[in-house]
Amino acid sequence: MTLQEKIEKVKKAQEKFLSNVDALSKKYKQDVQNIMKTVDSRKIAAIKKELGI
Amino acid sequence: MADTNTQKIDQIAGTEVQLEKTLEQSGLESISASPEAQFESTVAEALSTVTETAQTAKSDVQDYVQYAQSQDIFPEEFNEINKLNLEFGTTIDSWSQDFNKTIDEVKADNLDPSIAASAGVEPSLKDPTLGVTAESLRARENIPAEAPAAEVAIPPAAENQPVESPAIYDLAPIPEKSKEASAEPEPIKIDIPDMVPEEPAQPTGYTQDDLEDLAAAVRAYEQANPKRFKYKEWTMFSMIPSFMRKKDAWSHKLEIAYSTSKAKKWAEKILTAKPGIEFSRAKTALQRLDDHRIEASQQLLKQIAERLKPRYEKRKKLEAKAQFEADEIEKYTAQVENYRGAVEQWGKYPDIMAQIRAEIQPRINAINKRKERLGAIRLKAMPLLKEIAEMEAQKKKYETFTGPDRFNDIFSKLRKGPEKSS
Numbered sequence: 091m092t093l094q095e096k097i098e099k100v101k102k103a104q105e106k107f108l109s110n111v112d113a114l115s116k117k118y119k120q121d122v123q124n125i126m127k128t129v130d131s132r133k134i135a136a137i138k139k140e141l142g143i
Numbered sequence: 144m145a146d147t148n149t150q151k152i153d154q155i156a157g158t159e160v161q162l163e164k165t166l167e168q169s170g171l172e173s174i175s176a177s178p179e180a181q182f183e184s185t186v187a188e189a190l191s192t193v194t195e196t197a198q199t200a201k202s203d204v205q206d207y208v209q210y211a212q213s214q215d216i217f218p219e220e221f222n223e224i225n226k227l228n229l230e231f232g233t234t235i236d237s238w239s240q241d242f243n244k245t246i247d248e249v250k251a252d253n254l255d256p257s258i259a260a261s262a263g264v265e266p267s268l269k270d271p272t273l274g275v276t277a278e279s280l281r282a283r284e285n286i287p288a289e290a291p292a293a294e295v296a297i298p299p300a301a302e303n304q305p306v307e308s309p310a311i312y313d314l315a316p317i318p319e320k321s322k323e324a325s326a327e328p329e330p331i332k333i334d335i336p337d338m339v340p341e342e343p344a345q346p347t348g349y350t351q352d353d354l355e356d357l358a359a360a361v362r363a364y365e366q367a368n369p370k371r372f373k374y375k376e377w378t379m380f381s382m383i384p385s386f387m388r389k390k391d392a393w394s395h396k397l398e399i400a401y402s403t404s405k406a407k408k409w410a411e412k413i414l415t416a417k418p419g420i421e422f423s424r425a426k427t428a429l430q431r432l433d434d435h436r437i438e439a440s441q442q443l444l445k446q447i448a449e450r451l452k453p454r455y456e457k458r459k460k461l462e463a464k465a466q467f468e469a470d471e472i473e474k475y476t477a478q479v480e481n482y483r484g485a486v487e488q489w490g491k492y493p494d495i496m497a498q499i500r501a502e503i504q505p506r507i508n509a510i511n512k513r514k515e516r517l518g519a520i521r522l523k524a525m526p527l528l529k530e531i532a533e534m535e536a537q538k539k540k541y542e543t544f545t546g547p548d549r550f551n552d553i554f555s556k557l558r559k560g561p562e563k564s565s
Binding site: 091093094096097099100101103104107108110111114115118119121122125126128129130132133134137138140141142143 | 179204207224231235238242477478481485492506
């Protein structure tokens with residue numbers, strides 16, 4: 091493997107890592123959002139019950 | 144063997160340093176500009192980037208967890224987020240290790256000069272032993288590096304870092320109490336029209352004052368005309384018609400109380416009775432008048448009751464409508480009041496309160512609308528209630544009019560005669 095190929099391989103691995111982390115972060119945020127939406131729904135239901143509506 | 148290798152590694156490392164110094168002194172091109180230097184630089188940069196990215200990603204996750212905790216989430220959801228968090232960390236660690244492995248593999252590729260030679264790679268200037276570096280020797284001998292450069296150290300996210308709310312939600316500022324919501328609620332006054340007439344109807348008929356007036360008049364007449372008291376009884380009775388003629392109010396009351404033509408006929412006989420000769424006739428007329436009055440009163444009471452009945456029903460319906468509106472106003476008002484309390488309690492969740500408010504606003508509108516309806520019902524009820532009040536006053540008048548006793552009082556007084564002056 092030439093040095094240039096090694097550099098390319100390192101860069102490629104770096105890009106792949108960054109891309110994966112980015113995708114995973116997005117998915118994580120989306121999952122948390124969904125969970126928080128559930129939380130909100132439960133809170134809203136609880137408040138409504140409290141308000142008698 | 145290990146000692147030998149270590150010495151060799153140190154020797155190579157020393158040789159590298161010496162070579163770099165030599166290059167610098169000889170004015171040759173800097174080693175950093177060489178392909179190897181580029182490679183090292185790339186590796187170092189990649190490691191730095193990967194390390195930083197992994198650290199930032201983990202830190203972000205921690206921020207999310209702390210944010211979620213700050214939202215008073217339920218245990219179930221908290222566990223879910225925790226699980227996500229763990230999976231996230233594990234995955235990032237795994238990828239970091241993969242990356243490090245790749246770096247190690249790429250670096251280790253220098254170890255085999257035959258492979259390097261077959262790939263057309265010239266031995267490095269840094270490696271006088273034809274491609275053997277200190278690191279490659281360590282790898283070959285399975286000696287762990289003291290401070291491996293490829294280690295991706297991902298420090299745990301600081302737990303006490305200030306948490307910036309991640310942009311999970313569009314965290315609009317907590318809405319100030321808008322005019323509709325914050326305006327002090329108008330007190331809900333359930334204003335059901337007064338069903339009771341303000342002034343009780345005055346019963347008509349002979350009052351004690353009237354009788355006193357009559358007696359006084361009789362005494363005055365007696366004093367003025369003593370001879371005419373020879374026939375006391377009929378004379379005094381004969382005073383009634385003349386007195387009645389003089390007293391319009393009395394006559395008027397009679398007319399009202401005996402509102403039928405038949406009653407008027409009897410009353411007229413009394414009013415026109417002549418002294419002395421028509422005593423008996425007038426007395427009979429008075430008795431018949433009284434009898435008729437009772438009958439007429441009963442008849443009138445019956446008529447009033449019949450007229451009142453549908454009006455009572457109508458009033459009952461209006462009262463029910465008014466009560467319904469009042470109840471609704473009260474219910475919605477309680478909800479709005481509760482909402483204001485909830486704003487204080489849950490105000491830190493503006494997005495949630497915005498949704499609750501969306502459901503409360505129609506109720507605020509409904510309160511005003513129902514207040515208007517209540518007012519309209521009241522207006523509609525007013526003439527009806529006035530009518531009912533008048534009828535009830537009439538009813539009370541006829542119910543409380545005890546005619547015979549009053550006439551007996553008159554007769555009693557008349558028969559008793561004027562008081563003798565001493």
